[in-house]
Amino acid sequence: MGHEVQYILESKRLVWLVAVVFAVVIMFQYFEFPYGDAASSIFSVHRAQPTLSRTNQTETSYGIPKSSANITIFDVSNHTRPVDTLDKGNNVGIENIILSNDSTASPPPSSSASLTPPTTVNNTVVSPSVALNNSTPKPEVNVTNLDPSFKKPATSENKNNPPISAGESSVKALPPVKAVHERPVGDIVTISDMHEILEHNRALVRSMKPLWSSMVDQELLAAKLQIENAPVNNNDRALYPPLYRNVSRFKRSYELMEKTLKVYVYKEGEKPIFHQPQAVLSGIYASEGWFMKHMKESKHFVTNNPKLAHLFYIPFSSRMLEEKLYVTGSGSRDNLVQHLKDYIHLIAGRYDSWNRTGGSDHFLVACHDWATDETRKSMDTCIRALCNSDVGREHFELGKDVSLPETYVRSPQNPLRELGGKPPSQRSTLAFFAGQMHGDVRPILLQHWENKDPDMKIFSKLPKSKGNRNYINYMKSSKYCICAKGYEVNSPRVVEAIFHECVPVIISDNFVPPFFEILNWESFAVFVQEKDIPNLKNILLAISNRRYLVMQQRVRKVQQHFLWHVKPVKYDIFHMILHSIWYNRVFRVDPAS
Numbered sequence: 001m002g003h004e005v006q007y008i009l010e011s012k013r014l015v016w017l018v019a020v021v022f023a024v025v026i027m028f029q030y031f032e033f034p035y036g037d038a039a040s041s042i043f044s045v046h047r048a049q050p051t052l053s054r055t056n057q058t059e060t061s062y063g064i065p066k067s068s069a070n071i072t073i074f075d076v077s078n079h080t081r082p083v084d085t086l087d088k089g090n091n092v093g094i095e096n097i098i099l100s101n102d103s104t105a106s107p108p109p110s111s112s113a114s115l116t117p118p119t120t121v122n123n124t125v126v127s128p129s130v131a132l133n134n135s136t137p138k139p140e141v142n143v144t145n146l147d148p149s150f151k152k153p154a155t156s157e158n159k160n161n162p163p164i165s166a167g168e169s170s171v172k173a174l175p176p177v178k179a180v181h182e183r184p185v186g187d188i189v190t191i192s193d194m195h196e197i198l199e200h201n202r203a204l205v206r207s208m209k210p211l212w213s214s215m216v217d218q219e220l221l222a223a224k225l226q227i228e229n230a231p232v233n234n235n236d237r238a239l240y241p242p243l244y245r246n247v248s249r250f251k252r253s254y255e256l257m258e259k260t261l262k263v264y265v266y267k268e269g270e271k272p273i274f275h276q277p278q279a280v281l282s283g284i285y286a287s288e289g290w291f292m293k294h295m296k297e298s299k300h301f302v303t304n305n306p307k308l309a310h311l312f313y314i315p316f317s318s319r320m321l322e323e324k325l326y327v328t329g330s331g332s333r334d335n336l337v338q339h340l341k342d343y344i345h346l347i348a349g350r351y352d353s354w355n356r357t358g359g360s361d362h363f364l365v366a367c368h369d370w371a372t373d374e375t376r377k378s379m380d381t382c383i384r385a386l387c388n389s390d391v392g393r394e395h396f397e398l399g400k401d402v403s404l405p406e407t408y409v410r411s412p413q414n415p416l417r418e419l420g421g422k423p424p425s426q427r428s429t430l431a432f433f434a435g436q437m438h439g440d441v442r443p444i445l446l447q448h449w450e451n452k453d454p455d456m457k458i459f460s461k462l463p464k465s466k467g468n469r470n471y472i473n474y475m476k477s478s479k480y481c482i483c484a485k486g487y488e489v490n491s492p493r494v495v496e497a498i499f500h501e502c503v504p505v506i507i508s509d510n511f512v513p514p515f516f517e518i519l520n521w522e523s524f525a526v527f528v529q530e531k532d533i534p535n536l537k538n539i540l541l542a543i544s545n546r547r548y549l550v551m552q553q554r555v556r557k558v559q560q561h562f563l564w565h566v567k568p569v570k571y572d573i574f575h576m577i578l579h580s581i582w583y584n585r586v587f588r589v590d591p592a593s
């Protein structure tokens with residue numbers, strides 16, 4: 001926890017600098033310089049800082065709390081709620097638990113990307129993930145809005161785990177802390193903060209040094225070197241450079257993954273929680289089912305010899321875990337957590353691969369909201385591909401964990417049904433949203449925009465229609481599709497918008513968008529902070545038509561990365577998920593190994 005606070009504090013010093021950098025980037029992009037990679041080239045400044053040296057600490061990083069903090073989740077709420085059914089009428093029939101009264105209704109200060117000069121605030125900036133009660137030493141902070149269900153003894157960690165000094169020194173040279181507003185209720189991590197944290201973690205954080213060395217370590221290191229020295233190469237017509245942080249690196253990394261990567265899939269585990277992807281091929285959690293299906297079936301990537309594996313897959317479904325083990329109304333997920341813990345115990349006793357790397361070459365792919373928390377303790381060293389990628393509250397570690405796209409699959413036989421949308425000239429609606437009033441953000445959205453303006457088609461529930469036609473037609477004929485968070489940061493709308501070639505407008509503070517380590521999201525999506533909802537229409541109108549057309553075209557080009565195919569194809573979502581896991585593993589491998 002201490003790391004995160006420290007890091008956020010440090011990062012606020014960067015905020016002004018970053019804001020300027022972003023102004024430049026945005027100008028570049030606005031004028032459509034040939035390659036939209038300005039962002040990554042500018043951020044490479046940080047990569048290049050010579051003082052960044054490796055540290056001794058394993059699995060230590062900024063942007064994530066350590067699992068050693070005691071966390072109590074279920075001490076407040078006992079309610080159940082239906083899952084986000086997206087107005088589709090066919091309720092998935094699941095009950096979830098309201099984790100908290102979110103503080104998002106009164107969003108905290110924006111930190112960056114604002115081009116107006118910030119005013120100085122009294123250094124009090126609190127990460128939303130640092131839950132405080134009155135006994136914690138931040139007396140100036142009004143914490144009434146913080147999630148009451150999170151009680152973490154943040155203080156001791158401050159002392160015990162001082163931030164990594166190498167990183168600190170390079171950061172300290174920057175301007176003093178500035179922030180925009182004076183309401184330090186809880187700070188948000190903006191997209192530019194996320195870039196920072198990712199670069200920082202990339203440069204500094206390494207996995208545990210393997211207990212004994214293996215060929216696979218050398219292969220990963222060799223891959224890393226080749227990616228870092230990737231030839232500048234834009235000749236793959238399937239890859240449109242402005243979509244990527246660095247298309248050359250991505251291309252090289254992808255090629256090396258295809259050439260090198262071997263995955264061991266554990267055979268242990270009972271169905272249906274383990275090994276039964278068919279159970280989760282439709283609905284909003286389908287990503288975990290489809291991934292499991294393709295991974296288990298992959299002749300190319302799977303090896304039966306653990307000694308040859310670069311990665312180890314823990315083949316469970318968070319959806320089935322909930323369905324089979326959660327006792328409705330119990331308010332407790334302890335048994336779910338224990339089930340996963342027992343599993344790790346089992347494989348760690350049976351295979352030496354877990355102990356060799358402390359689990360850092362193991363991964364899981366889980367889309368249920370709860371998975372983030374359920375895997376936090378027993379699997380915190382693993383690479384976790386999670387739909388609930390909340391860098392603020394939910395212990396999502398940039399550079400290690402992977403933001404898993406939440407895809408709502410309506411037809412497992414034909415996941416591409418209804419693909420596409422109208423051309424830009426026929427998109428008559430400026431902005432569209434429809435959804436149930438989950439969480440705190442959507443009611444605010446509705447309050448400002450429902451029936452307020454003919455350009456803004458903002459609804460709670462759309463009238464029922466066969467095959468959800470209304471909803472899909474709006475997605476196909478709107479310029480911008482609003483993806484407002486529900487109970488948690490993620491929403492299937494992000495991928496739905498891309499699927500229907502509508503420019504996504506993401507209103508979900510602290511949400512790490514999918515494949516963040518690879519994609520340059522700001523080149524094809526709009527990010528609006530929750531506090532700016534009243535200004536939503538002006539924000540959208542401020543985007544020129546020319547810029548809109550550019551973004552829409554990019555949405556169509558990035559679409560291939562978000563599609564499930566019955567048989568996987570190159571650069572599709574299956575390969576992109578696997579690639580992000582591979583990429584994060586490659587960059588965290590300890591060079592001393």
Ligand SMILES: *[C@@H]1O[C@H](CO)[C@@H](O)[C@H](O)[C@H]1NC(C)=O
Nearest residue numbers: 037040041228229230246249
């Ligand atoms: C992309 O990465 C390659 C390899 O590290 C590097 O040579 C190139 O300059 C990078 N391009 C940009 C635009 O950052």
Ligand SMILES: *[C@@H]1O[C@H](CO)[C@@H](O)[C@H](O)[C@H]1NC(C)=O
Nearest residue numbers: 054055056057058165166209
């Ligand atoms: C790093 O760890 C080694 C052994 O674990 C220890 O001897 C050394 O002092 C540590 N270095 C730092 C900077 O903590």
Ligand SMILES: *[C@@H]1O[C@H](CO)[C@@H](O)[C@H](O)[C@H]1NC(C)=O
Nearest residue numbers: 068069070071072151152153
């Ligand atoms: C936190 O966990 C530690 C052991 O991990 C325990 O000793 C301590 O009592 C716990 N604190 C709280 C407040 O639960």
Ligand SMILES: *[C@@H]1O[C@H](CO)[C@@H](O)[C@H](O)[C@H]1NC(C)=O
Nearest residue numbers: 076077100101102144148149
């Ligand atoms: C949660 O919010 C509701 C309404 O916003 C309020 O009635 C209730 O007291 C809140 N619960 C807690 C624990 O804050």
Ligand SMILES: *[C@@H]1O[C@H](CO)[C@@H](O)[C@H](O)[C@H]1NC(C)=O
Nearest residue numbers: 120121122123124139140182
């Ligand atoms: C900052 O806080 C300190 C004590 O915490 C106080 O003395 C000082 O006046 C504050 N400064 C501003 C600008 O509020």
Ligand SMILES: *[C@@H]1O[C@H](CO)[C@@H](O)[C@H](O)[C@H]1NC(C)=O
Nearest residue numbers: 132133134135136151152153
């Ligand atoms: C704050 O936490 C401490 C221990 O974690 C507890 O003793 C105290 O009662 C809590 N205060 C409130 C207001 O919840």
Ligand SMILES: *[C@@H]1O[C@H](CO)[C@@H](O)[C@H](O)[C@H]1NC(C)=O
Nearest residue numbers: 106140141142143144145185
């Ligand atoms: C904290 O803020 C709430 C409203 O946001 C207010 O009602 C309360 O009095 C404040 N508490 C303190 C200690 O300032």
Ligand SMILES: *[C@@H]1O[C@H](CO)[C@@H](O)[C@H](O)[C@H]1NC(C)=O
Nearest residue numbers: 076077078079328329330331
């Ligand atoms: C939680 O729900 C259970 C079962 O519905 C009930 O027995 C229990 O009293 C509830 N607890 C609270 C704190 O409401």
Ligand SMILES: *[C@@H]1O[C@H](CO)[C@@H](O)[C@H](O)[C@H]1NC(C)=O
Nearest residue numbers: 348349350351352353354355
């Ligand atoms: C891995 O380590 C654990 C704890 O030290 C030990 O119980 C287990 O036997 C080890 N596994 C193997 C395969 O040696």
